[in-house]
Amino acid sequence: MLFKLAVRNVRRQIGNYLIYFITVSMTVSLLFAVNNIIFSRELSAFSENMELMSEGLTAVTIFISLIVAFVLSYATSFMLRLRKREFGTYLTLGITRRNIVSIFVVETMIICIFALALGMIFGLFIYQGLMAVMMNLLEMEFALSAYSLSGIAFTVVLVICIFIISSLASALYLKKTSINELIHGDRKVERAVKRPAVWFTVTLVFFALFLGSIFACNYFCGIISEGGGAATGFFLTFVVMAVSLVLFHIGLSKSIVYILMKNKRLCVRGGNIFVLRQLSGTLSSSSVMIGFLAFLLLFSVVLSNISFAERALLKTSLERNVPYDIMYSADTGSEYAIPEDQAENIIEKYVKILDKKPYGLYTSGRSDFYGQTRYSGEGYEDTTDVFMPLSEFNLLCESLDCEPLTLDNEFFIIANIPEIQNCNMQDVIFEWNGKEYGYKGLSMQYPMFSYTFFYVVVPDEAVTGMEKVIDCIAYDAENGSFDASALREELSYDYITSDGYQSTACDYRIREYSRQYQNAQSAVLVVGALFVSAIFLLMAMAILALKTLSGLADDKKRYLVLYRLGMGSGEQSRTLFKQTFTFFIMPFAVAVLSSIPTAIITNNIVSTVGMDSLASRIYTIAAVIAAVFVIVYLLYYLATYLIAKRTVIYRNY
Amino acid sequence: MNEILDIRNVTKYYGSGSVVTKALDSISFSVEKGSFTAIMGASGSGKSTLLNVISTIDRVSAGEIMINGMFLNDLNEDELSAFRRDQLGFIFQEYNLLDTLTVEENITLPLNLKRVGLTETQRELKRVSEALGVGDQLKKFPYELSGGQRQRAACARAIITNPALVLADEPTGALDSKNSKALMQTFIMMNRSLGSTILMVTHDPVVGSYADRVLFLKDGRIWSELYRGERERREMYREIMTVSSALGGDNLAGNGGDGDAV
Structure with a gap:
């Protein structure tokens, strides 16, 4: 009976689960593709250097799976929040908590099974695509590659582990939360931020520190590329950069709305005050998440730039060395x-x-x-x-x-x-x-x-x-x-x-x-970086999308009020756009703009080692990577915006 | 012209095919400027449907509605939104205050949507908040207010744009009798001191007795009509109870009790 209920729930909730489902499917397809590369017979037969690549990619895959598990557990919690009243009602009807946890776990499991199946089907194609990239990097002749049973088994094991870890947090929440909290939890209004001026100061200080760390990074990279010993300084700079980026975003999320609200003329214009108040709750309660996502995105941008620049550098340096x-x-x-x-x-x-x-x-x-x-x-x-x-x-x-x-x-x-x-x-x-x-x-x-x-x-x-x-x-x-x-x-x-x-x-x-040795080395770096960046980008976008969608039930009521007060569908759409786009852009803007200093630093490094000819290629690489990030970002944003618009915007008749 | 609302032969059907319900059946009536009119009737009599078509939230199947000289049937989507924004004020049973906005922000939101400047917004805010006694609650959020205070804030929001017509849908539905009475006093003040024209839907005879005129709906038609004239409210209440009994609506008399409760 519970299984039937879970199946029915999945069918009923398919709209809410769509972005979650797509994200899990795409993650599975990438894991499937990379796992098949790890166990690829073609590659291991190609060169003994492939062992290095397999080991590197296995470590990356396991590390990524752990991050995916934690990010998905966060995403699952949004799905849960969307439906906590429903689960609260089950409790009042006498269904035990254990049964409710079972229903939710079975629902998530059904999603994961379908996502696993669909992800593996997509993965069949993505694997061939990635293999084509690998073969190109390794200067091998292109041929369709065989799939590996070990790769498939490894993917299934990883997905099961991800599913178990991501379900644990939800199960714990459902076990511990009171019926009252489940049923009336949505009546709570997100509280105002205390001391926004202090948070604004934090924002400025850590932004300055972030900029400073970029300059320091440039300085230490220069020393290292000249053969000097600055590894400790570089490592510390990277830590400072990461910490200051996260704290900058936390501070900004907690203070930006309050700073804007000081401008009364801005507030009285159209639906601005509504947008600002909507954002103040969402941003302040998600500030840590925004900081974390900004770090993931920055890491992806930097990693992609470095891997492709390294590839270009190796190719050029081979001619010289x-x-x-x-x-x-x-x-x-x-x-x-x-x-x-x-x-x-x-x-x-x-x-x-x-x-x-x-x-x-x-x-x-x-x-x-x-x-x-x-x-x-x-x-x-x-x-x-x-x-x-x-x-x-x-x-x-x-x-x-x-x-x-x-x-x-x-x-x-x-x-x-x-x-x-x-x-x-x-x-x-x-x-x-x-x-x-x-x-x-x-x-x-x-x-x-x-x-x-x-x-x-x-x-x-x-x-x-x-x-x-x-x-x-x-x-x-x-x-x-x-x-x-x-x-x-x-x-x-x-x-x-x-x-x-x-x-x-x-x-x-x-x-x-x-060349073969360098190709193997750069293939690991490029494919690994592509894989890590794609997963991080997917995770970040999915979290932003799910967080937005989880608030739609409340937004629907609010937009109905705006509609009744005379806000037309066009202005409602603009208001929704401002609200959702600002939330989406928060962790994304600095990370993508970091392409510029990353390209400059990389260019300085290659100039130091006498490869000035690479400069234009490095800037092109940075621009292409930024463009790809922006396209993926826009696709996710567009999907989220359209779902939100369909849900919350009221039209006459 | 003294008529602010003119409804002519308005009919509204719901459903399609063989399952069609006639919610409004050729209703015609008008509301004069500065009046306080109540619409009463049992559940399913068509009260809310009538309010929805007047408020442009729903479309009529036949007939015409004219508010402040404008035929609603002729307006397109943007014009209807602008019409609601400029000509109508709303008060709902569940207050419909935005939980994320402060009381001040809720009250001034209709002016913001009209793109009224900061100075005028502040002046209007002062006027309505003082008149409705919410001046010291402005910086609070709705969840920090009692039900009565929230409904007064909603009233302030409804009249801040000086709308041609204030529509109230069961405004006391979520209030106890003490707060209901206080809210009706507020309505009287809005009507008499601020000149607001109010059209209120209620099924509570006590609440209805505050109005100058009461329209009784049954099966989507106007079944009866009462004018207060020079009568006391208690007398009006008894009249309402008499009509309600004749109307046969159990729900109508449900909240009323006897005349002493008035």
Whole structure:
């Protein structure tokens, strides 16, 4: 009988449950898609690096499921509040609390079963879409991917856990709330905020702190990208940013209406006072929720920006870090290095070598240049300057279409890390073989031919008498894909470290291998960020929508009064729009506007590491992400507004 | 012209197909400016339907309604809203004050909807709040007031725009007899001192006895009509009871008791 009642209730309440149902379905479809990626055979067969991706995504999925569970329990409480009078009436009719909890749990379970089914059907398509993104990121050929039983089972387990956690809060509420509270609870009017001026001060202080933390974040990111140690400062800044964002929204929610109500002329205009009073109750009672949602949205915006920027950065940095297809670099006379002939035979098994350019790095045995950096003095006694002859440098540049250097008794420094740019190299007079060489310049824009912090390009005669310390060869190989992992494996060798431990090394940098590794890394980041952002955005929008819809029963009575007082349907619609839109925009505005400082900071970072060319792409990424957020936001808002309008707006006849 | 409301052959049907109810059956009457008229009748007699069509909340099936020289049938949706806002004042059984607004904000809301300026709004607020004795309750919310105070606030809201007609739907329905009596005194004051024209629906003979004129509805038609003239209220009450008995409406006499309760 109770089950029948629950089924009937679900059918009757389908309108109220619609947004909840859609949100749960979409969440399930995303979980389903990501879980299938985690267990995808295609991806695990593609590369050993996929293990890293699977582990990362599993952790993200479990973390997200927990957040979803708590957010949905909050959403379920709105559904409960919509119907507490109904449950109160059941109690007066003699139905036990246990039965009522059962009815509600069965209702929620029915919704979840349908949402699970629908979500998995949608998930079938979303999985293929996400796999297409993954394959694109991994440069794999697109093909329809098989579904994984483990992925499906993992989704079902997660959804059951989410359902149990989200039902617990509602069950506890129904167990403890008195009949009187259930039946007459809606008669309570949300009380006015105490000390709105104090809350307004809180708003201003924490907004200033939030802005300050953005500047601090920019500062610490700059230090970190230059290679400095500022991890603690950055972490603290992020904490301050999060806390100040939440408190700013709490303060704003509790004070904005009271500040606006000081303007009497604004209040007497049309339905403004009605809107302000409606908002004052809703905003102040939801202030913590608004702060929390603002944080979730900000996190999503920042994460999406960083992941896509990271992807762009990795792609560009690959061209710089491994400018030739294969690059050999080993200490001269290394006893473990694979002999050149043997190594080239191995390479030829995988890919045809078209050209090779041998070059060398030399040392003066002194530290005229390193002396200007922090890599000198105690602990760095063995660190000596590294030089490359100009002709070899220009030969390497020639094939890469880089501008060749011309030196006239000068030296030029190629920095591989940003902090070298801040060292005082201009005053160094390098003296060698009785000749002096002056400073010509310093750049981070050239491809990386040596894996040292920096090296000094000098005229060929200047390396005469220097000791050759590193043998290098740059190989041009035929275009086309090959098994880079296997090649790297074959070019690796075991050696004994100075501590006596056995280790594995490879003196060859293979661009294809680096690309695959970076692709796996960025695929995890991009797909993970897309997943997290989509879920957070869905959750935030669903909470806002459900909170709005849960107040519709009371709003309906109020709008009827406005209608009787002569407010036409057009003005009622405008009033409803102001009321609902202000509530929706509260946690959203700052989070989406944060795209701008996020793009600026990201751009500063890539500029610091010498990737200025990425600037326009980073701003485009930020704009696209913000646009996607705004579109999803508008869709949810529109659905909510239309449901609210249909429910509360009265028309003549 | 002294007639503020003129109703001609108004008929209202509900339902469709084979299940059609005639709620109003060719009703015609008029209300003069500055009068206080009560409409009485048993449950289902058509009182509320009549009030709904006059207040433009419902549409007539046939006939015409003219208020302050305007035919309601000719007005479109926006004009009807503007008409309600400018020409009508409402007082309901459940007060219908907005729970989120203070008493002051509730009272001035109709002026806000008319886009009246701040200075004039404050002046009108002072006038009606003092007249209705809610001047010291303005900063409170409705839930902080008694039933009688809430209904007085609703009266203040109904007359702040100086409407052509104040419509009251069972205004004492949620009040005890003491507060009912006080509210009727307020209605008399609004009618005589402030010049409000009041059309009130009630099924309570005691409340009806405060009016200058009482229309009795039965089965959607005007069955009888009483004018107070120079009579005392107690005498009016007895007349109402007599007509009610003849009307045969049990509900009508239900709240009345005997004449001493008046």
